Structures are given as C-alpha cells and as structure tokens.
Amino acid sequence: MSNKTCFVVMAIGDQHHNGQAVTAEDLKSRYDNLIKEAILKARPNIEVTRADEVSAMGTITTDIVQRIMYSDYIIADVSYPNPNVFYELGLRHACRPGTIIIKDKDAKVPFDIASLRYIEYENSTQGLKDLSSKLLQTFDSLDKDNSRPDNHFLEVAKLTSFKFPEFSKEEPLELQIMMSLLQSPELIDLFSKQQRGEATDPIEVIRALSTHPHILEPFLKLMLQSGELNLLPSKP
Template identity: 25%
Template sequence: MSDKRTTSSVPNHDSQDSLLNSCGIIMPISAQADPYTAEHWRSVRTALEHAIDKAKLTSKPVWDNPASETITSNIIKNIYEEPIIIGDISNHNANVMLEIGMRLSTKKPLILVKDNETDYPFDVKDITCFTYPVSLDYGKMDSFIKSLSIRLTDIIESVKNGSYTSALENINIEIASPKVKEVSEFEMISDKLSRMEDKLDSFNKIISKSDNLQQKNNSLESEINKEKLELIARSRMEMWKNLSPEELNSEKIIHEFNKYNR
C-alpha cells in the first residue's frame, strides 16, 4: 500500500462540528502508463485541494500522519478516522480500490471522482462520482472543482444536522449461524457404531475386490501356462513327423510323446 491517500470519520455528537475541518484524499501518486504520469497526479491533487479549500476544509492525504511511524499504519488510521474523504478511482489503481473498500466499510462520508477515460466499476456504481477531463483542461477542471466543493459543503451540513446517509447505510447482511441439535448418549453411540459399520463394509469391499483380482490373476497365469504347454507339444509333434521309424521307436521319443499327450 505504497500509493495511498486520506480518509474521514463522521462524529455523531454535537461536539463533532469542530472535527469537520479536514478532508482526506485517496488517489494514485506513482507514475503509470500515459497519460498517468507523476506530474499528472500532482495536477489532479492540486485540483482536489482547491475544491477542499473552497469548502473551507484542510486537505489531508491519507499517507500523511506525523504521529505514526509507518506508512501503512498512517494510511489505515486516516482511512478510518478522517471525517470526509475524496477517492480518485481513475485508471482503477489497485491500492486505491482497496483503500476505497476499507473506507466504505466505515459508512463515513466518501466522495468518488474519476477521469472521463476510466470506466465506472460495477462494485461502486451506486455511489455518486464526479468526473473530470483526463486532459485536465482548465475550463472543465474549474467546473469540476466548483461542483466538488459544493458537494463537500452539502455533506458537512448533512453531517451536522444528522441527515447524512452512507451509500451502504441501507444494506443489511444476514450472517448464517450453525444450528445445534441435541442428541442422547444412546443416539450418539448408535451413530458412531453405524459409521464404524459403514467403514468396515467399505473395507470388506476393498478386500473382496483384491481377492477377485488375485483370482483373475491366477486364472490368467493358468491359461498362459496351458497355452505354453500346448505350443511346446505342437512343436514337438511337428518335429516327430520328420523322424524315421527307428528314431520314433527310441525310448527318449516315446517318453517325450507320452509327456505332451496325456
């Protein structure tokens, strides 16, 4: 989260008026692909600061927090504590979008802005967004600054009179909770025994399959041996056909004949 800016928090008591004196800024600051150079972002920041100044507020980028020692803690602290925040979602900067999401979770005032070349993300389509020209044309930027300043002033007044409503104010999220079923000791034991029987049945099926495979293997070996012997016998018979009568009557040939023709 090296690319961050400020946020705001909205108090809910009469003493809050004195706290509505600053406006956080969440926006990119590092150079990206053209036209989003570092100089471009500096010019956008200047425009936002002009609008904030016209609303009689002090601009406060979220990464600014002298009381904190780390950049990350600066950003998070300001995102949750600033009374109002302006977030620039131009070019859909990942860090900025993450910080915008964090700010939305606070239900505190958030104003979105973007340039006219950036598509409006579906996730925040229900939140009003002010558009400025990516070219930063002076005349159009002046109109943008005035409109943004008026919006800031309106939000300040709505917070003071208690009429401000967050974009997420009316969204209700129902969280499912696990159901608990009470069972007797007998039911619990019966259930465990049933599970054990199922496991034993599965185990027996595995053993049965193993036995069947072994039987098939033995049968296959028997068939192979039988075919092997028959092949040898046929070879012997072919050999005997070429023997003379004297050779056929020898004891060795008679023994071999009896061996393969039983």
C-alpha cells in the same frame, strides 16, 4: 471549532492502463493543481492530505488507516484501476459516511462501483472551476446529514441493525460504580455508613442496588473479578 479534514485517495505511483502510461509526476500535478485546489476553493479552511504526504509510496500505514477512519471527508479518485485506491475506498465505506468519488471524464467507471454517485472532472481551468463548484455542493449536502449512509454497505448495515464491534476502552469498573453512585443518594448514604464502620443490612444494600441496574451490573462484575462472588457450585 477545529477545521474539517479531507483525505484524498488516488493513484500515486506510475500507472499503466489501456496501453497508456501516466507518471507519478503527472498524478502529483493533477493532485496539486486540480484536485487539492478545487477542494480548497470549495472549503478554504479544510485540511487536505494525500497518502504520500504522510507515508512512503506504496505502503498503507497506521497513519493512513487512521485518516481513512477519522477524516471528515474522503475524496477517492477512481480514474485508474489501482488496487490501493479501491482497498482504501472499501475501508472507508465500511467505517462511516462522508465519501466523495471523483473520476476523469474520459475514464471508465469500474462495474462494481458503477451504481455509486460520482463527480466527473476535466483537467483544465474550466474543469477546476466546475469541480470546485460540485465539491462545494456535495460538502454542504453531507454536512446537512453526516450520519446518512452513502454506500450500499452502510445502507444494509442500517437496514439490518448490524452491530459493529465495539473497540472503545471501558472505564475501570470501580470508576463506573463511583460515577453511578452519584446518581443515587440512597446508595451513597448506605456506603457512607459502611465506610464509617456503622452497621448496614446487606439485604437493604442488595435491594437498593437492584433498583439501579446500571449500578448493579458493574458492581457484580467487580465482585466476580475479585472472587468475592462465586456462581459456581462448591466441590464436595
């Protein structure tokens, strides 16, 4: 069984908020010594990554988007109102469950996500212990039902039976037909006769296909694509 993956979404560069400045070095230290450490204490075998470990600072690359989409967990630190953080959080919410929001105990929760659950942490030795304990509980909870919506977007999508775009690559029609034929001995026999040059009744073939819609659909698509079947009326 492969190790689970966790992508950390957080501010990376220098931040200025409410008259206070936080350097990139301070944020890197917080990641290395608190957030990442707490994650690894909760799940020692998990693979933890932050954006600057896979991309140039300030850019959102294909690799980052893929990690947002496919990581088992996303931990989003919303302590600072960073546009990239909220954009990446929104991308994840639209993709799949498995998001954990965290923030510094002194940071104000942005209004738009105030209704979401989050974990507060303190940047201290005790804070590390507490954060690790809370992350462990949350990981376990997510694993018990990893398809349950964890944000309003996915809840509404589930409630309204929203149909997400299908981007998966389809198998070639010829392969779909061959795989489907294996489920019908009758059709295998008819097509074997055709391959041997024996006479077959076209009506019998059509009748056999009509009883197997999962075979008929790709078969008709292939005929339409090849021009063997034309549903448009011929011109006089």
